[in-house]
Amino acid sequence: MDASPAGDPRTEEVDPRSEEEERLLVLASVVSAVVTAVEAVRQDVQHSLGRSPAPPPAWSPPDVVIGLLVGATSRATTAGTVVLGALRPVAAIAVRPPLLPERLHPITWIQATGRQGRAYRSRVDPLLQTVVPSLVAAILDRIDIGAIVARLDIGAIVAQVDIDSIVANVDIDAVLARIDMASIAREVVYEIDLPEIIRVSTGIVTSEAVVGVRMQGIQADERVNRIVDRILARRGARKTAAPTPTGADNGAPN
């Protein structure tokens, strides 16, 4: 594509145009390859599902755009190659004939054409911004994401993920600090009726009536003790703490 002689500053006006053409050609090739690949995948999926592949449509908006891009690019490339190839031997003299005034120099015409092309390119960029999104949308409409995902080995992908390093970066303490553990524990104890479980597991058969009788007995003991102590004019509380196997005092009030 680069038809300009090395070190010739007068032909530099052509280079941006050539790069733009090359870029358009590459873009067209990529779009074409993508559309072709999508069509192949679609037919493959249809075939795997046991359906006879539907005939491809005669034309579609992306095809038209691609055709225009490729046609324009190839024509421009051909013209550029022919013109520059013919001009190359006599470029130095032909573009600037010494006998003609400067306004009649071919280089003047070439520069004017370059400016015109640059102006045209500035108009094409917005066009591409309009065409490319619709083109991508059309491609995505044709892709069966489910079939692609079905081809993926999710297990192998997950196996590459280092869960430990992710967990190591998580601040567990901060997470726990946001949880009201005390209220959760209270709710759990309330729901499971812990005292009932203890009573059953330890074999205590203490109904509410028995507990009541025992508590009333203790209270009656206390009352009688106070009465007797008052009659006997006894000072100080009774020392009712019984010896324990460990010698520990249970810390009872009496």
Place this chain on the structure above:
Amino acid sequence: MVPRTERLSAVPTAARPYQGQRAGIVTRIAASVVDVLVIALVMCALYAVVTGLAFLLHPTAFHVPSGIGWSLPVVAFVVAVPYLTLSWRLTGRTYGDQLLGLRVVNYEGRQMRFVGALLRALFCAVFPLGLLWVAVSPANRSVQDVVLRTSVVYDWLPTAD
């Protein structure tokens, strides 16, 4: 070691401070009444068995036993001493103690040994009025407790520590 009453337990909060303390006179008399009832039931069963056997052995000569008054104290003694001895030796509590949440322990605070339990059972059977000393004692001890260095404590937990 965590004190027994401070562990997770089924003992109501109001009763926990009294666990391990010597019991007062009312609770102990109530327990003794229950034990007397138990002994009376056993005696009734014994008399029923004896009467039934007499009827089966000599049906023709059977008559309702009379003049058994003299045998009551003896039978009661014979029933009460093994009952009390085995209860205090094996579980530390009679049925009345179980109902009222009491336990009999020795001078170490441990479950009584057989000889101690037998001596205490004999003492209680011979001199039950010694129980009344609990009301006067500054340490809630009966005469038997003072002599044999035993204690009757509130203990609502099912097993000894």
